[in-house]
Amino acid sequence: MKFRPTQIALVAGGALLVFGIISLVVINLRPKTGGEKVSLVVWGFEDASAFKAVIEAYQRFRSNVEVAYLEVPEVGYKEALVNALAAGRGPDIFMIGNRDLPQELERITPMDSQQFNLIGFRDAFPAVAEQDFVRNETIYALPLYLDTLALFYNKDLFDQAGVVEPPRTWEDFQAIIPKLRVINESGKITRAAAAIGGSKRTIPTAVDIMSLLMLQNGTQMVSRDLTEATFGGSQSGLHAFTYYLQFANIASSVYTWSDSQESALDSFAAGKTAMVLEYQSALRDVVKRNPFVRVGVAPVLQSKGAGTSITFPRYIGLTVSRQSRASGWAWDFAAYVTVDPNGNSLYLGAASRPPALRSTIGSNFTHPDYAVFARQALTARSWYEIDDARIQRILDLAVQNVLGGRATAEQALRQAGDQVTQLMRLR
Known part of the structure; x- marks a missing residue:
């Protein structure tokens, strides 16, 4: 499908509006900086280099929070995660596939609507993200990117x-x-x-x-x-x-x-x-x-x-473990990487992934590498597996x-x- 210049302009304008809404949501609803020091552990199967810059930026933004990323081989990742959580040694934040929520539901602390509610989620992401990561109007994960066939x-x-x-x-x-x-x-x-x-x-x-x-x-x-x-x-x-x-x-x-x-x-x-x-x-x-x-x-x-x-689609999100003792801060970090346009751009640039965030999707419609995937993110549909x-x-x-x-x-x-x-x- 080809987009006329007027259509691209409308999408770009809409993306700027969404950008403003998301920025307000993320900045205004986070816990305040300062107070007790917090340590967060993130498990993922992507290369650690994909998270280096965004973690450093987040720690400058939240000086009281220290984030450690543990790279776990993708083969055997789920088994290792289940075993670690069963032993009480699981991470605060972990990666979840867009088809995995039914299996992981009981291991997740859902996001507090005071931090980021469903209206904000719908404004931020394409419809398929709600299909995959929302149950009963409750947010269980936030998409890092959105890949499609x-x-x-x-x-x-x-x-x-x-x-x-x-x-x-x-x-x-x-x-x-x-x-x-x-x-x-x-x-x-x-x-x-x-x-x-x-x-x-x-x-x-x-x-x-x-x-x-x-x-x-x-x-x-x-x-x-x-x-x-x-x-x-x-x-x-x-x-x-x-x-x-x-x-x-x-x-x-x-x-x-x-x-x-x-x-x-x-x-x-x-x-x-x-x-x-x-x-x-x-x-x-x-x-x-x-x-x-x-x-x-x-x-x-x-x-x-x-x-x-x-x-x-097939893509990955971030979610927070039920075992986390700092779930509010854990969701704060997850939101910075996925919902905050600056944080998400740092991740996408390092990971070389197509965007899931609407404000970034609009700006990628003419990108030489991501244009097809950016457009397709808006029409992606999945089913309950x-x-x-x-x-x-x-x-x-x-x-x-x-x-x-x-x-x-x-x-x-x-x-x-x-x-x-x-x-x-x-x-």
């Missing part, structure tokens, strides 16, 4: 195939597959048009792409009372599921992927795949694999004629069962829905 494409492969611009719709996407795909005489894909249709074994974002398709297709993923997964028995869910699978079906005209291929990112970086649907965070991985690949980034695909754009890791495994198995001929798409999706329902009813 986007279309990465190899500019050289597009040029060689005579494709002048990236597709904007799923229909356009299907139309260019024959131009970009290369299949040898034995029927083996030697160059994939796109990494789509396979399982997580080769496509890390496979389940997220399916969630995106279901949401774009109007699928109600779970019941309103959050006791049942409804996607498994819905026609819209099945349509999205079969649409995804067709790209790995050798009998399909849009066949372009096989689970026997190498990892999607490796294949993309090596010039063996023309397009991938990935998050901004994956760009650095592509460049590490091949510094010379010419990568273009386009908005995630939408259905032709859709009145509403829907994008799909009782256990993200298990749901990823369940839906991934559904894909594997269909590709392996062990189940029809309808059987596999219905079984996946039943398994997610079981998880929801165990809580």
